[in-house]
Amino acid sequence: MKILVRGTNWIGDAVMTIPALMELRRIFPGAHITLHIRSWAEGIFRNADYIDGILPIADEPAGVKGVVIQANALRAERFDLAIIFPGSYRSAAVARLAKIPRRFGYKGEGRKFLLSDRIRVPEWKSSRHESMLYLGLVAEVERRILRTDSVRKSATKPIITVSNERKEAAHNYLRELGVDPALQKVIGIGVGSTNSMAKRWPAENFAKLIDELQDSGAKVLLFGSESESNISQTVNSLSRSAAIDLTGKTSIAEVVQLMTALDVFISNDMGLAHIAAAVGIPTRTIFGPTNPVTTAPLGIDSEIIREPVECSPCMLRQCPIDHRCMTRITVERVYDHARLSLGLL
Secondary structure, eight states: OEEEEEOOSSHHHHHHTHHHHHHHHHHOTTSEEEEEEEGGGHHHHTTOSSOSEEEEEOOOOSHHHHHHHHHHHHHTTOOSEEEEOSOOHHHHHHHHHTTOSEEEEESOTTOTTTOSEEEOOOGGGGTSOTHHHHHHHHHHHIIIIIOOOOSOOSOOOOOOOOOHHHHHHHHHHHHHTTOOTTTSOEEEEEOOOTTOSTTOOOHHHHHHHHHHHHHTTOEEEEOOOGGGHHHHHHHHHHOSSOOEEOTTSSOHHHHHHHHTTOSEEEEESOHHHHHHHHHTSOEEEEESSSOHHHHOOOSTTEEEEEOOOTTOSOOOSSOSSOOHHHHTSOHHHHHHHHHHHTTOO
């Protein structure tokens, strides 16, 4: 059987699909599983043993023409089954036009005639972890095709596998920057968030945190996308001892590698926190307007730093009042979390 999995479009979401992909491999051990995903995500799944191949989504034109181009490319592969993680009309239309016989996806977005197997969105969608939504889709595939019911029903920790060669490349890269993980603690920090200003802990707080950490002898690296370069520059300008700024200078594949060399990663609610947790390093994520119940990074040592206030989680991208959910989280509190993670408390 040839199975196509249409992956998600955001970094955090991509990581949260990993448990579902692992379960898919378990229930279809002999199938050929192809992950159809944005090209940037290749670095997340490069060493994964639960898929057989990655088919990047091309930068096709918008509209109908782009859908047809994608569908034609998939039709040539002759897939038997498509599992469509995104809830968009476009992702289902591509699978339908590609003439994939069985097409599983959640209802909505006018997709009724595009899916052969339409799955009802569970009532618990907003009260359980998002990874369970993807697991639920794979569970329904198992029930309808294999007539069995063994897919686990609880959120499991995603695992990003990184080869020894990639780990060594990360250490070599850091040495070129003047950082030696064997001699000093290395801390990654993500000060941005691409889709919400409200998710950002104040820049001056991050600057003070960097000073505290580097005064203690640690080395701090800033991570993020090119669109977050400005906020990283602002944070560094407010700091007495500027961090090494890698914001916008690394691919996702390089970020995954570099995460393996870190002692702890501290950030706002952002996709890179999910990568860090799945790689297996201590991860401390600052949550404010968003809901950690549904989107907290899952890992063996992943913790949420949050100040419970009456208006959170509001899910707003701009705070209409005083941003109390973030401003009430002190530098001292986050610093203590970091010191505890590093074994210094």
